[in-house]
Amino acid sequence: MRWSNALIPTLKETPADAVAPSHILLLRAGMIRQLGAGAYTYLPLGLRVLHKASQIVRQEMDAAGAIELLMPALQPIEIWKESGRYETYGDLLMKLTLSGGHQMCLGPTHEEVMTDLVRDLINSYKQLPITMYQIQTKFRDEPRPRFGIVRTREFVMKDAYSFDADVAQLNKSYDAMHEAYCRIYDRCGLPYVIVEAESGPIGGDASHEFMVPCSTGEDRVIQCTACGYAANQERAERRRSPTSPRRHSRRWTRQGSGQYVKFAGSSRSRNQPRPSYWSTWGTASHWPCSCVATTRPTRPRSAGRSAWRPWCRPTRRRSRRRPERPWVSSAR
Amino acid sequence: MGFLGPVNIKIPMVIDRAIAALATVVVGGNAVDVHLKGVVPGRDFPLDRLFDLRNADAGDPCPRCGATMVSRAGLEIGHVFKLGTKYSKAMGATYLDEKGVEIPIIMGCYGIGINRIMAAAIEAGHDDNGIIWPLSLAPYQVSLIPLQVNKAEVMDLTTKLEQELEAAGVDVLTDDRDQRPGVKFKDVDLIGVPLRVVIGERGLKDGSIEVKWRHEAAARNLSLATATQAILAELAGARAKHDAYCREWIAARSGAATS
Numbered sequence: 384m385r386w387s388n389a390l391i392p393t394l395k396e397t398p399a400d401a402v403a404p405s406h407i408l409l410l411r412a413g414m415i416r417q418l419g420a421g422a423y424t425y426l427p428l429g430l431r432v433l434h435k436a437s438q439i440v441r442q443e444m445d446a447a448g449a450i451e452l453l454m455p456a457l458q459p460i461e462i463w464k465e466s467g468r469y470e471t472y473g474d475l476l477m478k479l480t481l482s483g484g485h486q487m488c489l490g491p492t493h494e495e496v497m498t499d500l501v502r503d504l505i506n507s508y509k510q511l512p513i514t515m516y517q518i519q520t521k522f523r524d525e526p527r528p529r530f531g532i533v534r535t536r537e538f539v540m541k542d543a544y545s546f547d548a549d550v551a552q553l554n555k556s557y558d559a560m561h562e563a564y565c566r567i568y569d570r571c572g573l574p575y576v577i578v579e580a581e582s583g584p585i586g587g588d589a590s591h592e593f594m595v596p597c598s599t600g601e602d603r604v605i606q607c608t609a610c611g612y613a614a615n616q617e618r619a620e621r622r623r624s625p626t627s628p629r630r631h632s633r634r635w636t637r638q639g640s641g642q643y644v645k646f647a648g649s650s651r652s653r654n655q656p657r658p659s660y661w662s663t664w665g666t667a668s669h670w671p672c673s674c675v676a677t678t679r680p681t682r683p684r685s686a687g688r689s690a691w692r693p694w695c696r697p698t699r700r701r702s703r704r705r706p707e708r709p710w711v712s713s714a715r
Numbered sequence: 716m717g718f719l720g721p722v723n724i725k726i727p728m729v730i731d732r733a734i735a736a737l738a739t740v741v742v743g744g745n746a747v748d749v750h751l752k753g754v755v756p757g758r759d760f761p762l763d764r765l766f767d768l769r770n771a772d773a774g775d776p777c778p779r780c781g782a783t784m785v786s787r788a789g790l791e792i793g794h795v796f797k798l799g800t801k802y803s804k805a806m807g808a809t810y811l812d813e814k815g816v817e818i819p820i821i822m823g824c825y826g827i828g829i830n831r832i833m834a835a836a837i838e839a840g841h842d843d844n845g846i847i848w849p850l851s852l853a854p855y856q857v858s859l860i861p862l863q864v865n866k867a868e869v870m871d872l873t874t875k876l877e878q879e880l881e882a883a884g885v886d887v888l889t890d891d892r893d894q895r896p897g898v899k900f901k902d903v904d905l906i907g908v909p910l911r912v913v914i915g916e917r918g919l920k921d922g923s924i925e926v927k928w929r930h931e932a933a934a935r936n937l938s939l940a941t942a943t944q945a946i947l948a949e950l951a952g953a954r955a956k957h958d959a960y961c962r963e964w965i966a967a968r969s970g971a972a973t974s
Contacts, residue, residue, distance in 0.1 A: 384888050389888070393906065502808035533790065533831060548812065576789065601791075602788070607782055614771070
């Protein structure tokens with residue numbers, strides 16, 4: 384391509400309303416141009432990048448066994464009422480009324496359309512498992528579009544949906560997609576972190592987000608530098624303080640619409656049977672001494688519980704005194 | 716500041732586990748300008764509904780190993796999710812198993828924001844001069860910059876290189892504008908083309924052309940005779956290196972920005 388034939392309107396000045404580096408540079412490099420709030424034109428140079436990213440995604444999805452199709456952005460509102468998301472999705476859904484009073488919406492995702500397709504076309508276990516995807520324009524009525532193409536009202540998304548007969552098949556499909564995602568981001572040269580996210584109805588290890596650490600990011604990632612544990616802030620847990628040995632029974636989770644709902648959640652680590660030597664760990668009966676457990680007890684070396692207290696430094700036993708609780712930050 | 720407190724209050728109360736671990740607390744007294752000191756959780760107000768409400772934050776112990784965790788900003792570029800039977804049950808998507816029993820299909824959904832890949836690549840790879848695209852995403856992999864666009868021998872060589880590289884499947888952008896070199900270099904750095912090739916009259920006399928990687932500071936000279944092969948070799952050799960650079964770059968930067 385000759386520059387004199389191309390349309391590359393570079394800018395010398397930093398645009399006034401742009402803060403994020405990606406927004407500033409995309410505008411200055413003549414790759415995008417804003418049309419309205421949360422709506423951008425991809426100029427020829429920007430479109431080339433978008434196509435290269437889509438092509439990498441497409442190749443890796445095909446390699447993972449997913450099948451491409453294309454669904455319309457224009458969706459009848461009835462299927463949203465049927466799935467129950469019409470009520471829960473909230474104002475992010477772009478609704479419109481066509482001539483003749485037909486209620487439609489512009490799809491923010493395609494679970495309904497895909498499920499509608501599958502209920503008609505798939506009816507036997509012999510047709511499962513199947514994973515289908517599309518690369519298509521999505522619409523969300525974002526109240527605050529910002530950071531250039533990071534949060535827009537119209538965006539290009541690859542959305543894939545897997546259909547499985549049982550949980551074992553689902554786990555296999557899920558792992559295949561997880562693996563494909565890693566390959567996609569590796570090929571795009573992105574430094575990503577995989578974080579645990581709120582898991583929803585299936586519970587367990589059921590949701591992961593891929594994050595790129597950067598200052599523009601709108602999510603908080605809580606990360607352990609020692610063992611590599613990473614979760615988004617909504618999901619992240621923290622080590623329980625020693626006086627509250629009870630486990631979670633319920634947690635709060637945020638739905639896409641921003642509402643908080645309660646459900647009995649559990650993670651893989653908490654589903655595993657708790658070792659017996661944990662049972663009284665951290666309870667007051669184990670605090671005759673002045674020290675606090677700083678690491679989780681590992682396997683006991685002797686069977687007797689009394690003989691094994693790795694969290695206790697051998698110290699003078701203080702009888703008839705209230706155990707000190709140095710982990711409690713005393714309120715003054 | 717408010718004066719609301721948990722003591723003798725007649726509204727339903729849910730309490731975070733961290734509160735239960737405190738010995739004494741100072742709370743609002745439910746009257747203007749009144750606060751209570753020495754309040755003991757469990758004695759002065761019930762702890763019957765304990766939940767893990769507070770979000771984990773920097774400085775909290777890790778649930779797996781107990782080490783201190785850090786918090787950093789992240790841009791979500793993908794999400795994988797096990798949906799279960801939420802949609803298939805609501806919309807009646809079922810299959811018949813071997814015995815002819817009707818069972819709701821189990822679903823999963825997986826999303827990637829393509830635009831966000833683009834934004835994240837720039838967030839991860841840029842400097843004061845502009846974008847540093849990874850080779851796989853760059854709009855053009857090679858930019859050819861003829862310094863004297865009015866000189867026939869310079870433009871002939873540029874056209875020859877352009878055709879040979881394009882024939883080899885390389886995306887080439889030729890800056891044939893009649894502009895000062897400084898303007899062209901600035902623009903090509905801004906749009907982030909990974910490999911810059913400069914063709915000038917002086918180089919032609921020496922039988923060399925200048926190549927420079929976007930992420931490297933120094934330029935190098937290649938022999939004119941084998942220029943196309945040398946550029947192709949540069950591209951092949953640098954594919955992995957360029958991407959690794961982007962990774963290191965963000966690792967260093969996000970480490971410094973950790974709050």
